[in-house]
Amino acid sequence: MTPGRVRFALAALLVLLLETLCRFGVIDRFAMLPPSEILWHLGKILTSGQMWPAIGKTLANVALACLSAVIAGVILGALIHRWRALRETLDPLFAAYYAIPVYAFYPLFIVIFGLGDFPQVLIGFMLGLVAVIVNTLNGLDRVPPVLIKTARIHRFGPVQTALRVTLPFAVPYIFTGIKLAVAYSFIGVIGAELIMSRTGLGYEIGYAYNNFDNAVMYPLIVLVLAIAASVNTLFFLWEKRLIARRRR
């Protein structure tokens, strides 16, 4: 058996175990529904269409947070890499950045920006941004000097050198940052929705939880898992295709 099949079998086995435990009452129905019922409810929720606005809103905010973190992160990374003094000043701050619980700022953001989408997107953006910057810097550090000399031979300016030589070289490293930004955007947006918001998947999960509505809460959790896993898989395949040609 291939490792992939072993993984699949393991997951299937765990689900089956959960199903059995739930069916025989070892796990109380108030604590959890059997997986088969969760899927059935999920199907019902999706076909009824009642959750589509929440799903759409959450995905749009995640995409916005992730995209802005990637664009800003790559541009800031390239700029910071050019200014040595700035780099030396910021490096220790980057290292300490993830020790800061970004959610601590969420109430402040709501006070400043109101209870709209913006504070949630901002949390996702802040979580992802530094991961992209750090990985962009890491990639730019590895550009061989001979490629930079080649850019000079072609009489490229700093912007052309970045766009045509150094950033393309750094793509595999930037990709590591992008994957982290995707994960952090999901965490940031859904987490913020769960804490305080009026719509979105995180809000709906929280609402169902407060009303002991397991028939909604568990299916939505499974839905979030499925979305995150699918997006992750897509990025993994894309990355594999991009990098395959670069090392053989």
Next chain:
Amino acid sequence: MTEVHVALRGVTRVFPATATQKEVRALGSIDLDLMRGEFFAVVGPSGCGKSTLLEIIAGLNSPSGGSVMLEGKRVDGEVPDGVGVVFQEDASFPWLDVTGNIAFGLRPSGLDRFEIAARIAHALRVMGLTEFASAYPAQLSGGMRQRVCIARTLVQRPRVILLDEPFGALDQQTRFLMGDELLRLWRETGATILLITHSLDEAAMLSDRIGVMSARPGRMMEIIQTKWSDERGSRVVATPRFGEITARLWDLLRAESTRAMTGVP
């Protein structure tokens, strides 16, 4: 071969002292005329400033004193038009296929599509890369990647080609074959070639003239005329003249190389 193409007058290079290192006088002073269309090789002990000399002519490095004139214009820390450089290190771009690598410098130059396609097809053909047009550098050997870099330089139609130990990382047989190809390109393009090499055989086999540099700070100790015809190739290694040239080169370099190796002035 009468017109001066590149003229160096009193060129020196001093690397100023840093926190960890004393001032280094790397080069000079050097006076040298490269004639239009000639093949000039530079040999010298390691660390004698050969690569610094090439970088100064290419405009990648500024001289501390003296001047470099290319086609009558002063070169100072900026890469002049019509100069192509091939380095020893692999300078192919791993994210571009062979065609993309060769076309790299053509896109911003404002040529039309047909001219670009024609130049790329020609460069692929003369470098024997046609079959590998859509291969990526990771799929190619070191020698093939160096051909890609030479092809990338050729499509720009440089009038001066500067080669910094381009075959340094290749094995002896491949070096000889690449040398023959280089001669063919030289005859075909009529470009002025400056070849930096640590291989005395390569210098003796390929060049019209060979400049022999001293240990640091590098100066031109002697310039040797090889007197080969333009139709020469790697077969000259079997001639007595080849032996005379390499013997003379080694005579000049033995003492200098010992100095460079032991650090005794």
